[in-house]
Every structure is written in structure tokens, then in C-alpha cells.
Amino acid sequence: MNCTETYSLFPYLLDGTLSPEKEKDLKEHMKVCSTCHKKWVSYSFTVRTLKELPRRTISPFFLPRLMERLPRREPSPGGWFVPAFGGVFLLFLLSLGFAYYLNKEPSQVEWQRGVRKESSFPYLLREIPSGRSLKPHEVMERWLSEGGKGVIVIVPLYNPGEVSQVDLHKSVENLKTLFLNQYGVPTGAVEILSPRPSSEVGRVEFYLVRGPKE
Amino acid sequence: MFVVAVRDEEGRSSKKSFRELTDEELLPFLKKGDEEAFREIVSRYQHRLYNFALRFTRNPEDAEEIVQETFLKVFHSLKGFRGDSLFSTWIYQITKNLCINYHYTRLRHHDATTYSLDTTQGEVGEEEEGEEQSHTFQIPVTEPSPQELLLRKEFHEILESAVRELDPHYRIALILRDVEGMEYEEIARILKVPVGTVKSRIHRARWILMEKIKPFLEGGI
Numbered sequence: 001m002n003c004t005e006t007y008s009l010f011p012y013l014l015d016g017t018l019s020p021e022k023e024k025d026l027k028e029h030m031k032v033c034s035t036c037h038k039k040w041v042s043y044s045f046t047v048r049t050l051k052e053l054p055r056r057t058i059s060p061f062f063l064p065r066l067m068e069r070l071p072r073r074e075p076s077p078g079g080w081f082v083p084a085f086g087g088v089f090l091l092f093l094l095s096l097g098f099a100y101y102l103n104k105e106p107s108q109v110e111w112q113r114g115v116r117k118e119s120s121f122p123y124l125l126r127e128i129p130s131g132r133s134l135k136p137h138e139v140m141e142r143w144l145s146e147g148g149k150g151v152i153v154i155v156p157l158y159n160p161g162e163v164s165q166v167d168l169h170k171s172v173e174n175l176k177t178l179f180l181n182q183y184g185v186p187t188g189a190v191e192i193l194s195p196r197p198s199s200e201v202g203r204v205e206f207y208l209v210r211g212p213k214e
Numbered sequence: 215m216f217v218v219a220v221r222d223e224e225g226r227s228s229k230k231s232f233r234e235l236t237d238e239e240l241l242p243f244l245k246k247g248d249e250e251a252f253r254e255i256v257s258r259y260q261h262r263l264y265n266f267a268l269r270f271t272r273n274p275e276d277a278e279e280i281v282q283e284t285f286l287k288v289f290h291s292l293k294g295f296r297g298d299s300l301f302s303t304w305i306y307q308i309t310k311n312l313c314i315n316y317h318y319t320r321l322r323h324h325d326a327t328t329y330s331l332d333t334t335q336g337e338v339g340e341e342e343e344g345e346e347q348s349h350t351f352q353i354p355v356t357e358p359s360p361q362e363l364l365l366r367k368e369f370h371e372i373l374e375s376a377v378r379e380l381d382p383h384y385r386i387a388l389i390l391r392d393v394e395g396m397e398y399e400e401i402a403r404i405l406k407v408p409v410g411t412v413k414s415r416i417h418r419a420r421w422i423l424m425e426k427i428k429p430f431l432e433g434g435i
Binding site: 007008010011039042043045046047049050051052053054055056057058059062063065066067069070133 | 249252253256257260261264265268269274278281282285286289369370373374377388392393395413416417420421423424427428431
């Protein structure tokens with residue numbers, strides 16, 4: 001066996017797919033050829049190190065960013081009747097909303113204004129038990145629609161192997177800032193629990209529980 | 215937890231969550247535009263594709279953009295996906311094509327090095343004489359010291375950088391095999407080339423890498 005043939009057999013030696021005879025020949029050659037032996041050590045080390053390269057995780061905000069880029073579902077076909085009827089209905093809702101707005105307490109109006117400003121926050125919150133995904137401002141709207149009763153309890157879930165402590169800490173702090181400062185929710189109305197490890201891969205999600213605090 | 219009713223080959227119905235379904239079983243839901251099914255697919259592939267793209271680009275922002283584009287293409291092309299190949303093969307094909315496009319776009323814009331499949335750099339079979347048989351490159355089995363960890367980290371960076379300099383076709387084959395651990399046959403389906411070509415590209419890529427990192431290896435790990 002010459003050196004060129006030896007080199008060409010390295011991948012098969014590495015994969016363990018050489019016939020016993022070939023493998024024996026190759027190893028015999030490497031015992032007497034220092035160049036081939038050195039090349040083999042170097043070759044196998046390179047491959048082993050490639051396999052050991054640390055795996056990286058994508059940003060926890062990847063999914064929300066991706067979902068924002070997806071097109072909205074197209075309305076179902078219904079001719080001119082559906083948009084026309086929809087328009088009238090929308091006008092009716094707007095007039096109801098305006099009447100509601102005029103009768104609101106000033107503080108709640110302020111919160112609603114704050115909520116409206118925030119529409120591109122990267123988190124999606126999953127509601128227990130329905131499983132629906134909501135944006136923070138939708139959570140706030142629902143809370144306000146019930147007269148601000150109950151406590152929004154948020155449980156950040158994370159996968160310890162997938163999300164770094166730094167990212168997790170930032171996410172929780174951002175959420176606190178959003179609800180307590182930007183939306184102006186009074187202390188006690190929102191409760192953010194300690195992050196809990198979860199087997200969910202690569203997600204930092206926030207679960208919402210509504211209802212009076214026990 | 216989203217639960218769906220699925221029928222097996224014998225027509226029996228059972229309830230499963232999306233997480234329990236295979237990629238192929240998720241396809242009908244994906245084609246209907248089911249958002250939760252799409253989320254499930256994203257959660258399955260986002261990190262794998264990100265690592266693949268990151269090894270290729272060595273740039274986290276570009277890698278994330280490639281993965282975003284991959285999923286957007288999947289979303290828009292699902293109705294045309296006939297299932298002739300596995301879903302995993304298809305999604306890797308999309309990422310691979312985006313990586314290749316990324317490479318040539320960068321070449322056009324940044325005057326980068328040109329590559330050729332006929333490169334003679336680190337030619338396989340090239341013999342060297344007069345070197346001593348004293349090299350053993352071993353990563354310590356015992357707990358590494360901080361200095362060793364630093365050296366290893368540095369070596370990983372050198373290796374990743376060397377991977378980035380490979381011809382893009384070699385690079386992709388090498389990443390799929392040695393980093394992602396795929397079978398040769400699966401790589402051949404993704405790249406749409408014969409298995410022999412895949413093996414040859416991987417072998418040559420390893421050889422080129424080995425030559426590139428030789429100075430570092432000789433300096434000692």
C-alpha cells in the first residue's frame with residue numbers, strides 16, 4: 001500500500017467501513033510510514049474537533065420576529081356583501097367604542113393609550129387554559145375589558161440548555177418594564193413569577209393566568 | 215397543548231398533539247395555514263438550521279436572516295410541496311440554496327476570495343518528507359484547566375474560520391456531515407449529487423482544513 005492509497009482510505013477508516021484486510025494493511029503501512037501516521041492523527045483530530053464544535057442557539061425572539069413577517073390570512077371570499085356588511089358593523093363597533101371611551105375613568109384611558117402604542121413587542125403570551133397566543137397589549141385589553149379586576153400572573157418558561165441566563169434575565173426585565181412602567185399597571189395587578197425550567201426547546205414564553213389573587 | 219385527530223394507515227383514528235406528529239403528518243395542517251403547526255415545525259428546525267447557516271456564514275445576524283428566509287420560503291411554497299422527498303431534506307435544500315446565494319452575493323459585493331472546486335490548496339495525496347513522527351493531538355480526558363479551555367476555544371475559532379474559507383460546495387458537505395452528523399445518502403439528496411461526489415467533497419474539505427490548521431496543531435494544543 002502506498003501513501004496516496006492510504007490517504008484515500010482515511011474517510012473509510014474513520015467511518016469504520018473498511019474490510020478487515022484493508023484495515024490491517026493500512027495500519028501496517030502507518031506503523032512504518034511516519035508521514036502517513038502523522039497525517040492520520042491530524043485528519044482524525046480535525047474531524048473529531050469539528051464534531052465537538054459548540055452548538056449555538058438562535059435568539060429567543062426569532063419566532064416572534066418570524067411570525068410578524070408572515071402574511072396575514074386573507075379574508076374568505078364573499079363577494080361585495082362581506083366587506084360592505086363588515087364596514088357597517090365596524091362603524092357600529094367604533095361608535096360603541098367611542099361611547100365607552102367617554103365613560104371611562106381617566107387612568108384606564110391612559111393605560112389603553114399606552115397599550116395602543118405598544119404593538120411590536122417581541123413576546124407572545126400563551127393563555128392558560130385556552131392555549132391561545134396573545135401579545136402583551138391584547139392581554140392588557142382583556143384585563144381592562146373586565147374592569148381591571150384580577151391579577152395577571154406570568155410564568156416565564158425557559159429551556160436551560162437553550163436559553164442563556166443573560167437572555168432570560170433581559171426578557172423578564174423587559175416584560176416587567178413593559179407592564180409596570182410603560183403600561184402603568186399598578187403594583188399587585190401583575191405578578192411575574194421566577195422563571196421555571198421547561199423542556200420546551202428554544203422558547204421563552206409567558207403564560208398568563210387570569211382571575212382574582214388567592 | 216393542541217390536540218388533533220389523526221388516522222393511521224388502517225383508518226383508525228387517534229388523538230395526538232402536534233408535538234407527537236412526524237413532519238409528514240404535520241404537512242396537511244401546514245398546508246391549511248395552521249399557525250400552531252407552523253410554530254411546531256419552526257421549533258423543530260430553528261436551531262439545527264441556525265447552526266448550519268452559522269457555520270457557513272460565521273455571522274449570527276446573517277445566519278438568522280437565512281433561517282428566517284428559509285421558513286418564509288417554506289410557508290409560501292408549502293402548497294407546491296408534493297412530498298417527493300422528506301420534509302427535512304426539502305427544508306435543508308432551501309437553507310443550502312440560500313447559503314449559496316448568500317455566498318455569491320457577498321462575493322459580488324465584497325471582492326472576496328474566489329474559489330474553485332479544482333483548487334490545489336492542500337491537495338489530497340500530497341506527500342511531505344522529513345517530518346518526525348512525534349505528533350499526537352489529544353484533547354485531555356481529565357477536566358481541562360482554564361488555560362486549556364482558552365486554547366481549545368481559540369482552536370475552535372481558528373477551525374470555524376478555516377471552514378468559512380472553504381469553497382462553498384465543500385463547506386456545505388463538510389458541515390452537514392461532520393458538524394450536523396448526517397448520513398452520506400441524506401447529504402446527497404440535499405445537494406442533489408451522487409453519494410460518491412459527497413464523499414469526495416467531504417474528504418477534500420477535511421484535507422484542506424487539516425493543512426490550514428497545521429501551524430496551530432504543530433504549535434501544540
